[in-house]
Amino acid sequence: PKSSEPDSLHHLPVHPLWQSPLTIPGGTRQSPINIQWRDSVYDPFLKPLKISYDPATCLHIWNNGYSFLVEFDDSTDRSIIDGGPLENQYRLKQFHFHWGAINDWGSEHTVDCKFYPAELHLVHWNAVVYPTFEEAVMEGDGLAVIGVFLKLGARHEGLQTLVDALPAVKHKDTVIEFDVFDPSCLMPSCPDYWTYAGSLTTPPLTESVTWIIKKQPIEVDEDQLEAFRMLLFTSDGEEEKRMVDNFRPLQPLMNRTVRSSFQ
Ligand SMILES: NS(=O)(=O)NCC1=CS(=O)(=O)c2ccccc21
Numbered sequence: 193p194k195s196s197e198p199d200s201l202h203h204l205p206v207h208p209l210w211q212s213p214l215t216i217p218g219g220t221r222q223s224p225i226n227i228q229w230r231d232s233v234y235d236p237f238l239k240p241l242k243i244s245y246d247p248a249t250c251l252h253i254w255n256n257g258y259s260f261l262v263e264f265d266d267s268t269d270r271s272i273i274d275g276g277p278l279e280n281q282y283r284l285k286q287f288h289f290h291w292g293a294i295n296d297w298g299s300e301h302t303v304d305c306k307f308y309p310a311e312l313h314l315v316h317w318n319a320v321v322y323p324t325f326e327e328a329v330m331e332g333d334g335l336a337v338i339g340v341f342l343k344l345g346a347r348h349e350g351l352q353t354l355v356d357a358l359p360a361v362k363h364k365d366t367v368i369e370f371d372v373f374d375p376s377c378l379m380p381s382c383p384d385y386w387t388y389a390g391s392l393t394t395p396p397l398t399e400s401v402t403w404i405i406k407k408q409p410i411e412v413d414e415d416q417l418e419a420f421r422m423l424l425f426t427s428d429g430e431e432e433k434r435m436v437d438n439f440r441p442l443q444p445l446m447n448r449t450v451r452s453s454f455q
């Protein structure tokens with residue numbers, strides 16, 4: 193486990209690559225999970241998800257040694273989501289991806305036990321109720337993460353501007369300025385989603401996330417997935433470890449129902 197994790201997490205079995213505890217004692221709403229389509233329950237009261245991002249709030253790309261994060265200025269309500277299962281609007285903080293060494297796996301969530309080669313997470317926090325992101329991370333309604341599956345197919349033109357910048361953040365703890373990007377271009381056209389109460393899949397693994405998983409994947413091509421795989425977990429000068437398979441193992445559903453916005 194990373195030294196940055198609370199002491200309580202230091203005595204649990206860790207997943208070799210992910211260095212995160214496999215299970216959290218007393219955890220009842222851990223993520224990721226398998227979404228069994230036929231067990232999800234249509235909820236007619238779920239609203240459409242409203243997304244309004246200001247491309248000018250984009251700040252930089254950072255390789256933090258887990259993934260590469262595209263971080264946003266979250267000091268105002270300029271990039272937000274609202275509606276869907278949410279009772280408040282939530283501010284965009286960052287987005288990042290999880291992916292595999294090969295195309296057979298890489299996503300964190302699965303649908304009917306099927307892995308996608310990668311999964312995009314857009315992390316938002318409830319700035320209506322909580323004064324800081326760090327406090328929201330500790331609260332049950334503190335975060336909302338949109339998950340979008342990536343499948344192998346046509347080249348994604350919107351993603352390419354991000355892919356072209358990745359060589360500049362090859363090593364852990366490198367940052368590059370990235371000052372205009374609209375993450376809306378990474379959203380699938382179909383509005384349908386599943387939603388459930390879960391957790392962060394990276395430290396601190398807190399049970400603070402309303403997950404909103406889009407039903408329709410976006411398509412990216414092989415070269416774009418390979419660009420993710422040339423990133424490194426390791427810092428410049430260390431023995432190189434390719435940044436691949438940065439996904440947490442599936443967690444038990446326990447007493448949860450996955451709701452769908454569609455029939
Ligand atoms: N996959 S996930 O979306 O559950 N977690 C992403 C993540 C990566 S992080 O370590 O930058 C971080 C700090 C605080 C909150 C979330 C994160």
Ligand SMILES: [Zn+2]
Pocket residue numbers: 288289290313393
């Ligand atoms: Zn994630």
